[in-house]
Amino acid sequence: MSLKHAILTLLETEDGTGYDLLKRFEDHLGYFWNASHQQIYAQLKTMHKGALIDCQLEAQDDKPDKKIYTLTDSGRQALSEWVQQPLKLGKVKDALLVKIYAGHLANKEQLLEEMLHYRDSHKRMLQTFLAIEDEYRNSSKKKQQELAMPFLTLRRGIIGEKACIEWAEEVINYLQKQTAGANK
Incomplete structure (x- = not known):
């Protein structure tokens, strides 16, 4: 996926200024895709030159x-074509996983602190997602139908956060046993 497709997706539902798009990006897509305001504005300029978007002053x-x-x-067509194409599955690039893999070299107390922070961060994100889910479930049937596909991305986020927390608990339990054994 490219930033271009993310912006086209946002503009497909509602026109907006660069600032509007930045806010909607942060509020909606920012949970699973990120871009700086400089990247968004540069992409808007490129997309305008490519006639994928129009700009009214x-x-x-x-x-x-x-x-x-x-x-x-043309922008709607480009988005439609992109949505129809199968994607290559992305590879995970996670520095924490590399750190845990090499954890035999780490100070276990420091690694434990990092894992506690990791777990707590994912617990906070899960609470955010659950609050959004409550809003969705309490909305009208019409609104739920309009937001059915974004809701499915939310569900992926909820399931992912739960998995991260469960994994973190396993690592934390292991590290606590390691540090308790080292302190005897």
């Missing part, structure tokens, strides 16, 4: 004109 008092981006027919 809206005058503002005492400020530069506001650029409102919309998806063009």
